[in-house]
Amino acid sequence: MNITKDIKYIGVNDHRIDLFEGQYVVPNGMSYNSYVIIDNKVAVMDTVDQGFTHEWLDNLQTALGSRQPDYLIVQHMEPDHSANIMNFAKAYPDATIVSSDKAFGMMKNFFGTDFSDRRIVVGEGDTLSLGAHTLTFVTAPMVHWPEVIVTYDSLDKVLFSADGFGKFGALDVEEDWACEARRYYIGIVGKYGAQVQALLKKAAGLDIEKICPLHGPVLTENLGYYINLYNTWSSYLPEEDGIVIAYSSVYGNTKKAVEKLAERLRANGCPKVVVNDLARCDMAEAVEDAFRYSKLVLATTTYNAEIFPFMREFINHLTERYYSNRTVALIENGSWAPLAAKVMRGMLEGCKNLTFAENSVKIMSTLNDESTAQLNALADELTREWLAMREGQENKNDLTALFKIGYGLYVITSNDGKKDNGLIVNTVTQVTNTPNRIAVTINKENYSHHIIKQTGKMNINCLTVDAPFKVFEQFGFVSGRNVDKFADCTPLRSDNGLVVLPRYINAFVSLEVEQYVDLDTHGMFICSVVESRVVSDKETMTYTYYQNNVKPRPDTEGKKGYVCKICGYVYEDTPLPEDFVCPWCKHGAADFEEIK
Secondary structure, three states: OEOOOOEEEOOEEEOOOOEEOOOEEOOOOEEEOOEEEEOOOEEEEOOOOHHHHHHHHHHHHHHHOOOOOOEEEOOOOOHHHHOOHHHHHHHOOOOEEEEOHHHHHHHHHHHOOOOOOOEEEOOOOOEEEOOOOEEEEEEOOOOOOOOOEEEEEOOOOEEEOOOOOOOOEOOOOOOOHHHHHHHHHHHHHHHHHHHHHHHHHHHOOOOOOEEEOOOOOOEOOOHHHHHHHHHHHHOOOOOEEEEEEEEOOOOOHHHHHHHHHHHHHHHOOOOOEEEEEOOOOOHHHHHHHHHHEEEEEEEEEEEOOEEOHHHHHHHHHHHHOOOOOEEEEEEEEOOOOOOHHHHHHHHOOOOOOEEEOOOOEEEEOEOOHHHHHHHHHHHHHHOHHHHOOOOOOOOOOOHHHHHHOOOEOEEEEEEOOOOEEEEEEOOEEEEEEOOEEEEEEEEOOOHHHHHHHHHOEEEEEEEEOOOOHHHHHHHHOOOOOOOOOOOOOOOEEOOOOOEEOOOOEEEEEEEEEEEEEEEOOEEEEEEEEEEEEEOOOOOEOEHHHHHHHHOOOOOOOOOOOEEEOOOOOEEOOOOOOOOOEOOOOOOEHHHEEEOO
16 A cells, blocks of 8 residues: 555454453454555554564565665554564664664564664664655654654654554445544553653644554545544543442442433433443443443442442543533442442542532432432433523523623723723633734723724723722712822833722733724723732632622612612612713613512
8 A cells, every 4th residue: 555655554453352462452463564654765653563564574575665665663562563573673684773762662672682883772863864765754752652763754754653643444434533542542542641742743843735644544534534533532531521429339229320310411412322231342442432432421320339440440541631611510329338439539639620510419328309309400410511402492581691791890981181990890702813903892972992992092000909998989880070090009001101000919911902893882892911920829819709708798688679780780760761971980771680
């Protein structure tokens, strides 16, 4: 098979194998890939498994014709790729072995020699010229052995990726690439996400048109798809929305609960529900599913004051591969002292960024009304986002959704020519980064809107979570036309002469207005950044944090009327006029709620 005019495939297919690496079921066999580059010099890229010595040497001889190889490049020393190094060396005694220093140490262990009389040791950035083709070597330690290198051919823009971008399955079998590549990656390489990320960053600087792995097909089209999948997998992020239920059941009662949960999840609109009986399924498939989808339910019995062995094995596989960034829910069953949930949670404690469901399920032998209610509550929690999108059941006028927007809170400072001014805003957005532009939206009734429209400049002061409520009273509830908001402090100033708050901020940005957009009740200032500084590492104040932790509860005891949800101003009359504007924060009637 010709990869390019000069690069030929000389690998083999293995349909005799049943378990790859002694544990992974491979119903469609395996490929052991090897390539040869024919130029002024001839380079062979890796060998194959020991069971295919003669077939591989025949393939090599056919590809070479009357030529002789000059180099054998060894990228990876696992025996399924390196087993025939010695056979190659004997067949071609004038050829030079090219590999990493660590690989030659391993060759000494495998073959009793490190080929010191006929070797070239290569490392990061080293090159080897074959004539028109120049090979550049990139180290890839722990992807997934320490000696690994990958090789880039700059002429044909081919990356020889070692075990990277490989998959289970022989090349003479048609099957979906992602499924078996995912199982291969998570099972074999999954522990080494940080190292894969490092390699992907190196690869990003190369102009790659083809990827030649040591297992699986040569990738020649839509390379972004494969690279994006590898980026997702190595970042330990979910690939798809869905829920995996992994369970073990002794007498069938936990299984019945799982089946009922799966039915409810599907009815609630979950896009994908996968159920794995850990005692019967392919464990590697179950682990693959857990990494593929966004949520995981673990359901098992208490067993010898512990958990059922298949569940323990499953969780060990997850933690060994740094399972993270998922939502996890727990279901336990026990006849007298359920401990499974405690044990499972304890096993997952070292995992990063796991969110445990608020609801859990405790089954005492069999489902009853109480545990069924827990099961339904868990299903509804896990599918909350999908329930909200179901046609006919969604609330399309729930204005509290606006409070979910990730607003920060800022003090915008300006100067009217006589005194400094400032106001609280929560509508600051970076709109471009080349050049850096920021949009700030301000209510036209605010005096600051009038000043900035005249002067064309402002400062953004980014508030931190330690800002007390008095900051919001000072800059949010009174007008700078009538009050000197900086009378009681000595402010700092940026290069544009405007105020920078001396405390309660972690950064400020100075802006110059480029464009103004009239939004009826508000004006949007689109600005260029003229100065920006970070002043502390304190956490930024968000709108949600302000609402939950800073804003005091309004004094509505014994009062009738409406209260502003933004600042707590109380309007003691009914009804509230439709055109009413809060005198403190300038928000309209839509942001008031009736006192009950």
